[in-house]
Amino acid sequence: MLVSMLAATAFAQEVTFALDDAKAQSLGLDTSDLEAQLSAAIDDQLNLSDPNTYVAKYANAVAMSTKGMGVDYASNPKMFSVGGSIGTAVSGVPVSFSRGPENLPEGGYAFMAALHAGLNLGVLTPGDKGPLDHVLIYVSGLGFNPPGSREFEASMYNFGAHAQIVLGGVTSGPAEWGGVALTGGYERSWYKLSLGQALPITQEISPATVTWAAEGAYDLSATADTIPLELSTNLRVTVLTGWVGGGVDIVPTGSATSVASLSGPVSASAAGQNEQLGTIGVSLAGTGQADLQVPRIFMGVQGNLFALKAFGQLNIGLNQTYGGFIGMRVAM
Known part of the structure; x- marks a missing residue:
């Protein structure tokens, strides 16, 4: 039995092999080559090479994921x-x-869903056209476990509150300019991926097919608190509305962690012969921080059928972070 360990202490990761040299040789496999190729496959599938940088991208994605969902x-x-x-x-x-x-996304990733409700404060003074007609407040949030069949299962929640001040008059008719909107608020978003079932990692290593059946825990989670400050405008032409805007997302706290403790048997087959070669263990710990300030531009389009609206928005962060969403709302 050959026991070896590959470690990268700078990132608190460790891959341990306990393989039967004689069984590997009976299939025509060299143990050193077997370990090298399996290590590369495991690194690729589980993103082991630089977990701190990898999870920092998750923190940035989570910070971006709710931008625009809580505001009209x-x-x-x-x-x-x-x-x-x-x-x-x-x-x-x-x-x-x-x-x-991939088993895990190539870079930072977050899925989000949210409900929003907004109120024009002018309804508090009906019949009185005053400053409150230009002030809107919004609340938003949602939390659930998105359905899926993958080995890594997702869970998420978010909540937020925003205020919007609209400058400039709104004209009626077939074309309508919405003025200039100043929007600011607070958002918290959280996203987690957890290994929920056995994760087979298979590699063709001539002349055999080798599979590691990984089991155990692998959790990757990210949380971000953000303060978006935005300037935007919109234009409606008949039933279509477009909007553009820009601003900066201040991220007082944004972080992500990854923790893994995996082990499982290694099997190989070649020319009709099957062998259990031993076991592999993986441990991992990574931490990363979101960027503290992210300039962002955004744009969207909305279709209007009386009070019913269908919309979509694209967010582009200047730190190579991108987000987009679609939705429905009723607005009057």
Whole structure:
């Protein structure tokens, strides 16, 4: 029996092999080559090479994931706006709105969904056209475990509160300019991926197919508290409204951690022969911080069918973090 250990103490990770040299050789496998190739496959599938940088991208994605979900930039509501949206954010990778086929996403990732409700404070003084008609307040939030069949299962929650001041008159007719909106608020978002079932990692190592059946715990979680400060405007032409804006997201606290303790048997098959070669163990601990300030631009489009609205928004952070969502709302 050969026992070896590969470690990277700077990132608090460790991969331990306990393999039967004789059984490996009976399949035509060299143990050193077997360990090297399996280590590379495990590193690729579980993102072991630099966990601190990897989880920092998660913190940035979670900070971006709720931006715009809790505010109505398009409807110019005179009374209220209520609705919901779903979307994702990524960080450190090209623009994408899916998690990808990998066991763990390639870069930072977060899925979010939120409900929002907004009130125009002008309803408190009906019939009196005054400053309160230009002030809106919003609350938002949601928490649940998104359904899925993957080995890593997700859970999330978020909540927020925003205030919006609209400068400039709104004209009626087939075209309507919504003025300039100043929006600020507070948001908290949390996202977690946890290993919920056995995770097989398979590698072709000539002349055999080798599989490590990893079991145990692997948790990756990120939390962000953000203060978005934004300037935006919108324009409606008949049934379509477009909006653009920009601002900065201040992140007083944003962090992510990864903790793993995995072990499991290694099996191999070649030319009709099957062998249990031994075991592999993996331990991992990583921590990362979100960027403290992120300049961001955003844009969106909304279709209007009387009070019913369907909308979508794209967020572009200047730290290679991107987010987008779609949703429905009723606004009057």
